[in-house]
Amino acid sequence: MFDLGFRIWDLGLIGMKCRSVEWLMIFLVLTLAGSMLVACDRQQAEIPAVAEMRTMKDDLGRDVRLPEKVTRAVSLAPSITEMVFAAGAGDRLVGVTSYCDHPTAAKNIQKIGDTQSPNIEAIIAVRPEVILVSTASQLEAFASALEGQSAAVFVLDIRGLGDVADRLRRLGQIFSSGERAELAAIEFENRIAAVKRRPRAKRPARVLLQISEADLFTIGRDSFITELIERAGGMSVTADIPGGYPKLSKETALALDPEVIILSDSPDNLKPNDALRNSAAVRSGRVYRVNADILSRPGPRLADALEQLAALLRQEPTGN
Amino acid sequence: MKRANYIFLLLIAGLAAALVAAMLLGSERVSVFEMTEQGRAILFDIRIPRVLLGACVGASLALAGASLQALLRNPLAEPYLLGVSNGAALGTLLAFVLLGDVAGARPVMAFAGAAIATFAVYQMAKSRAGMNVERLVLSGVIITTFLSSIIVLLTSLLDAARLRGYTFWLLGDLSQATYNGFYLTLAAAAAGTIVLSSQARALNLMMIGERDAFDHGVEVGRVRIIIFGAASVLVGTSVAASGSVGYVGLIVPHIVRLVVGSDNRLVVPMSAIAGAIFVVLADTVARTAIAPRELPVGAITALIGAPLFIFLLRRN
Numbered sequence: 001m002f003d004l005g006f007r008i009w010d011l012g013l014i015g016m017k018c019r020s021v022e023w024l025m026i027f028l029v030l031t032l033a034g035s036m037l038v039a040c041d042r043q044q045a046e047i048p049a050v051a052e053m054r055t056m057k058d059d060l061g062r063d064v065r066l067p068e069k070v071t072r073a074v075s076l077a078p079s080i081t082e083m084v085f086a087a088g089a090g091d092r093l094v095g096v097t098s099y100c101d102h103p104t105a106a107k108n109i110q111k112i113g114d115t116q117s118p119n120i121e122a123i124i125a126v127r128p129e130v131i132l133v134s135t136a137s138q139l140e141a142f143a144s145a146l147e148g149q150s151a152a153v154f155v156l157d158i159r160g161l162g163d164v165a166d167r168l169r170r171l172g173q174i175f176s177s178g179e180r181a182e183l184a185a186i187e188f189e190n191r192i193a194a195v196k197r198r199p200r201a202k203r204p205a206r207v208l209l210q211i212s213e214a215d216l217f218t219i220g221r222d223s224f225i226t227e228l229i230e231r232a233g234g235m236s237v238t239a240d241i242p243g244g245y246p247k248l249s250k251e252t253a254l255a256l257d258p259e260v261i262i263l264s265d266s267p268d269n270l271k272p273n274d275a276l277r278n279s280a281a282v283r284s285g286r287v288y289r290v291n292a293d294i295l296s297r298p299g300p301r302l303a304d305a306l307e308q309l310a311a312l313l314r315q316e317p318t319g320n
Numbered sequence: 321m322k323r324a325n326y327i328f329l330l331l332i333a334g335l336a337a338a339l340v341a342a343m344l345l346g347s348e349r350v351s352v353f354e355m356t357e358q359g360r361a362i363l364f365d366i367r368i369p370r371v372l373l374g375a376c377v378g379a380s381l382a383l384a385g386a387s388l389q390a391l392l393r394n395p396l397a398e399p400y401l402l403g404v405s406n407g408a409a410l411g412t413l414l415a416f417v418l419l420g421d422v423a424g425a426r427p428v429m430a431f432a433g434a435a436i437a438t439f440a441v442y443q444m445a446k447s448r449a450g451m452n453v454e455r456l457v458l459s460g461v462i463i464t465t466f467l468s469s470i471i472v473l474l475t476s477l478l479d480a481a482r483l484r485g486y487t488f489w490l491l492g493d494l495s496q497a498t499y500n501g502f503y504l505t506l507a508a509a510a511a512g513t514i515v516l517s518s519q520a521r522a523l524n525l526m527m528i529g530e531r532d533a534f535d536h537g538v539e540v541g542r543v544r545i546i547i548f549g550a551a552s553v554l555v556g557t558s559v560a561a562s563g564s565v566g567y568v569g570l571i572v573p574h575i576v577r578l579v580v581g582s583d584n585r586l587v588v589p590m591s592a593i594a595g596a597i598f599v600v601l602a603d604t605v606a607r608t609a610i611a612p613r614e615l616p617v618g619a620i621t622a623l624i625g626a627p628l629f630i631f632l633l634r635r636n
Contacts, residue, residue, distance in 0.1 A: 246613040249346070249612045250366045250495065251346050251366050251367060252348055254365075257358070275365070278361065
């Protein structure tokens with residue numbers, strides 16, 4: 001063993017036998033050697049075929065190295081899957097989440113787990129060149145696990161209506177399907193503009209968007225649906241509440257007295273919460289259901305959501 | 321008994337004050353003097369049933385905790401530790417998944433879950449040499465973790481939209497209070513107070529030792545079944561109404577014992593009142609701290625309960 005001028009077991013490590021210290025040293029040395037090997041291995045893995053690579057900035061401002069021609073991609077969010085299809089590159093997707101059910105073709109693509117807990121092994125198994133993720137938190141879980149794999153992780157953070165056309169064009173660049181993507185982006189922009197041109201009520205209707213009936217989850221300041229309602233000619237009564245999707249106090253819901261209630265359509269959200277039974281919206285019959293997927297996925301179908309909301313908010317109270 | 325009477329009066333006055341304060345505070349201001357129609361709806365349809373339900377849940381959980389601790393002669397005995405709460409939670413979850421909105425399904429299934437969990441723990445703990453307390457607590461831990469894993473499994477299979485509210489509920493949440501839920505927990509808490517108080521003398525003797533209690537004419541087996549049964553009903557109705565509000569059954573009887581000693585004739589009924597005060601105040605914080613958003617009351621009781629418990633442990 002090393003001669004340190006003293007023996008480790010003289011340092012007062014009472015009860016520790018000479019043999020166990022030696023074993024400890026061997027263990028440490030092996031661990032150190034192992035980690036060096038891993039480090040060397042990583043350095044090697046970073047030198048792939050350089051010629052056909054290019055660099056693009058993702059939504060976190062990271063420079064991501066991508067192949068010139070992306071042929072195999074994985075999407076880790078239903079909204080991103082819809083975006084990729086809209087940008088004309090749906091045939092390039094080799095893995096999607098179990099929630100990715102639109103368009104119909106997405107249902108036949110290999111499932112790699114869900115958005116919250118994707119299966120890393122399943123992702124590696126489909127050999128993607130690019131993994132498209134929607135949030136920074138997802139990235140953290142992946143970056144380390146996928147280091148050394150040749151897949152690039154690209155963050156596509158779509159914050160709302162205003163980002164959709166731009167990200168469609170970006171996807172067109174990634175997948176070299178620029179023309180299709182440009183058409184989709186222009187169509188999206190035209191539909192948004194058309195809603196804006198339509199005549200609307202002088203005073204925006206006061207809207208409560210209810211996500212679940214019993215618990216009264218709703219939309220807050222940070223939700224893109226708040227902006228969607230404004231563009232559709234309404235005004236979210238919960239627009240000032242901090243957070244994206246807060247649980248609203250029933251007392252406040254009652255006091256807010258919304259004129260229109262939009263129910264995000266799901267099995268636990270078939271009617272307004274009991275606290276709203278005497279609200280202006282319920283009394284005048286202005287309670288509407290809207291497909292939860294088009295409302296909640298920041299993708300190309302936000303145009304559908306906007307058009308539907310605008311049409312609903314233009315309707316006159318039926319009265320009763 | 322004179323000092324005890326004062327403490328009783330003090331507790332009842334404290335409960336009254338807590339109830340009034342809780343009814344005056346909320347995410348919306350309601351003026352009692354100029355009552356609008358809206359104010360009346362907020363107060364009577366939403367706030368008051370919630371405050372009253374909170375009081376009954378607190379009383380029920382503290383009662384169950386106090387009597388289980390005395391019965392098992394273990395200060396850690398608590399509905400959670402013994403798996404009773406998780407049994408009730410699993411029962412409620414099953415009612416939710418299988419039966420949907422069938423009236424009364426949740427409390428009945430919660431009681432069934434609590435009773436089955438209690439029975440399982442009891443059977444596991446029994447050995448040829450009688451029931452020993454370490455075995456019982458260990459069995460409780462095993463049943464608790466086993467039931468937790470089933471709950472996690474079931475919730476992973478549920479679809480995300482239906483789960484959202486359920487995770488809130490699992491932490492203990494009073495926001496879905498109704499008068500019907502209140503009446504049911506009130507009935508359970510009142511019956512529980514009477515039944516458990518009637519066993520207080522027997523519990524006192526059993527705390528000395530089960531052999532001694534037996535020699536004094538206590539039917540030990542029968543007392544056990546009464547306590548386990550009553551605790552199952554109390555925890556079942558509470559969990560069905562408000563999920564798993566933690567630490568109440570642990571912390572409240574401890575504090576009561578610090579003040580009045582270990583005579584169960586005092587500890588059991590006083591715990592009920594003190595538990596009611598604790599949950600009513602904790603829920604007032606949950607309702608107002610980040611209004612108009614809400615916190616689950618279980619987060620508040622744990623936030624207060626855990627450090628308090630550590631403090632008490634170190635003091636003793």
